[in-house]
Amino acid sequence: MVQTIIGIKLMVLLYNKLIIMKEKIISSIIMCFVIAVKAQTINTGTLYISENTLISIHEDLFIKDYGAITNDGDLYVFKNFTNNGKFKFSNNEITGFTSFVGNDNQTISGKGTSSFMFVEFDNQSADLAFNLNKEIEIVGTTFFENGILKAEENGMVTYLNGATNTGVSNKSYVNNKVQKRGNESFTFPVGDYQSKIFVPRMVTISAPSDPTTNFYACFNWEKANLDFDKKEEDIGLIDMNEFWEIQNKSNDELVALTLTWSDVTTPEDIYSDPSKIIIVRWNGEEWIKEREGISIDVSGKSITAKVSGYGVFTLACEKKRGTIDPVIDFSVSNSFSPDGDGVNDEFVIPDLAENYPKFKMKIYNRYGNVVYEYSNNNELNPTWWDGKSYGKLTLTGETKVMPAATYWYVVDFNDGKTKPYQGWLYLNK
Structure with a gap:
C-alpha cells in the first residue's frame, strides 16, 4: 500500500x-x-x-x-x-x-x-x-x-x-517519577542524575488485584532528610545514597517490591555480601526491615520482598552485631572546613578514640564511593579526615582534594557490643 x-x-x-x-x-x-x-x-x-x-x-x-x-x-x-x-x-x-x-x-x-x-x-x-x-x-x-x-x-x-x-x-x-494504573506487574522506567552522571534505577511491583489500582514510583539519587540512626536492631549499614518512594494511591493492598543495586549509585559495602542485602522502609519513626517473601537474584543484582507498607525504601545490609547505642554526641561533628587556616581543618569526632579505641570509619561521597577509610589501633590521636582522598580511593591513584559537598560516614565501634553509627557531614570551603 x-x-x-x-x-x-x-x-x-x-x-x-x-x-x-x-x-x-x-x-x-x-x-x-x-x-x-x-x-x-x-x-x-x-x-x-x-x-x-x-x-x-x-x-x-x-x-x-x-x-x-x-x-x-x-x-x-x-x-x-x-x-x-x-x-x-x-x-x-x-x-x-x-x-x-x-x-x-x-x-x-x-x-x-x-x-x-x-x-x-x-x-x-x-x-x-x-x-x-x-x-x-x-x-x-x-x-x-x-x-x-x-x-x-x-x-x-x-x-x-x-x-x-x-x-x-x-x-x-x-x-524521576512514573505512575501505573492497572492490575499487572510493572517495571517503572525511572532514574536520576548528578553532575552529568545519568542512571536508570528501575523498580518493579508485583500485580495488584484491582484493575483500577494507581501506583506511583519516584527515584531520588540524593541526601534524604531522614534519621539513619533510628532503625531496627538487625539492620546494619543503610544505603544513604539512593531512595525509592512507592505509593499505592488507590487502596491498602500490599505488593512485592523488587529493587536493584548498582555499582554506580550503591555503596559497595551494601552488596559486597549479597546474602545479607535487605530492603528497608522508613515508617515515619524508624527504618524497618521488609521480612516477607525475600528473594535475592545475584546475577540480576536484585532483591524482592513483600512490603509491609508504603513510603520511602532503600537497600541495607543485615548486621546483628551490636546491641547498645554509642555514648558519643555526633551532633557536634557535622561539618568542617579544610582551608588550611588551622581552624576546623579536619573532621574530628570528640571522645570517639577515648571511648572506642579500636573504632573504624568510612566516609562516602554522594556517588557511594569511599573517599576515606581508617582503622584506629588504640591511638589517642587518630588520623582524622582532612578532606582529601588518597591512593586507591581515587581514579588516578594520587591525592585528590574533595569538593565542598555533603558526605556520609559510618563508624564501626569494633567492640562487639555497640551498634554502628552512620550520619551526614558537610565539607565547607
Missing part, C-alpha cells in the same frame, strides 16, 4: 477535506483544519492520521482548546508539543506511532488530554532532551532511544493496563 506523506511546513495552509478511513467507517468524512504561522503548526479542528499514513512536523505543534488529533498512523514531532485539546488514537486500533525526535530540546506541555498508543523518545540534543510539563498516558509501548524525559512538577508519565516500555538505559529514561 502506498503511503500518503503530508509535509507540514512554515506558512502553509493545509485544508484536508476527505480522509478514507477503515472499512467499517468508510463513509465518514473528517474535516481537518491545520494552519502554520510564526514557526508553529496550529491545529484548530479535527485531524485524523489514518493507518499507513505518515506526518512529519518540523515546527512547534500546538493543539488549541477545541482542536483534536487522532493518530492511527505515524506522527513525527521534531519540535515542541503543546496540547490544550485532545490527542488520542482510535479505540479499535493497535496502530498509532508517535515519535518525538530531533536535535533540539523539546517541551511537552498543555492542559489537554494526551493519550499515546506507541511513543518513541529519540532526541540526541542533550541528556535532558525532553521537558515534560503535563501528564501523558501510554497504552502501548514506550521506546526509549535517546534523550531523558525530565518530569517537571506538573509532568507525569502514566502507564495503563497492557502498557510496557523498552530500551531503558543511561541515555533514556524518565527522570
